[in-house]
Amino acid sequence: MADTPERPSPPAKPTRRLDARSLRGLAHPLRMSIFEMLSLDGPATATGLAGRLGENTGTVSWHLRHLAEHGFIEEETGRGTKRERWWKRTAVTNQLNTTDFRDDPDTRGALSVYLHELVQRYFNRVVRYLGEDWDERWHSAGTVSDWSDLRMTPEQLTALNAELAAVIARHTPAPDAEPAPDALPVVVQLQSFPRKERGSA
Template sequence: MSDPGNIDGVQPGAQRSSTANLDARSLRALAHPLRVRLLDLLRADGPATASGLAQRVGESSGTTSWHLRQLAEHGLVEEDATRGTKRERWWKPTHESHSMRVADFVDDPELAGPLNVYLQSLIQQRFAVESQFVAELPQWLDRWKDKASFYDDRLFLSPAEALALTEEVQAVVERYRRIRRDGDDTVVTHWAAFPRATRPEES
């Protein structure tokens, strides 16, 4: 389980048997929005080729191939030896998930840029996934009418209470984690708890 200072990326249905902790080197490798997107797609949908991923992200296969090689160099993806040929390389994630403690990097001036790019990429990725669902809403109505939800709220909490809340939410999520069964859909869950500055006149 990650703490509120952690950023955690998990493959849907994964049992968290293979989790990598990001270090400074791998953080730099993920400091690129397209690499975050490619890794997310491989974890969510399984092995793919550079050309197949290129079609999905709107880039050239040369571009996706180069970024996949960068991810491989840093141990985040690897070739899938059970697929493909000499002319067609398939890629898969090396771990089902990864996590990091933001506090381990935030005070390092050399990592300020990579950390900001990575975190911003995660937020953009979250927005893109939610926007895609809204765009595809008609096709989900039969099965998911009144089932999907977007929820946000504002609470008055101390940092310790926010930590306790996050741990409770994550414990609930873990209770529902299992392998895929017939009839299942991949369900995305997002959780965040962070402070917001008050209005200037309230300071």
């Protein structure tokens, strides 16, 4: 039997590390909502986003331009009109290293807003999933789990996160792959962090 050719890995997206300016450009509740919608659901217009968000179209348009100025989104060329522009997320993976900003008093507020909104969005996704009506196959496939009996050094935790990311990468289809007929978008959320020990008084 001939060897099965190994499936090529999908090309890695360009990556940029967020600086103080780009962090301040994203760290706003409405801008983060807009960015999340474009990331999860694809291109949209200001009018469409405003309807889903319950906001004024002019306000959404202003925040869209702000996101574009900071490189998070871009106009989808060849679609729409001068009066109705379509926007999409740029094909870039954004990385945030919180240690870059913790000692910067001018950015600490933006970092706090960003992290609070991000964690709230992760929580809301889980609550929404649990409250929705799914058939038994999808309920059995999903999971909300935690493991709290680990003890690790920072290096071990870093290695664990790298291994988990590699697993997700192996299951990420190539951009041109045709999804199965019964496939749905899937969100994978991983939260791994140290815990302060509470000693007895």
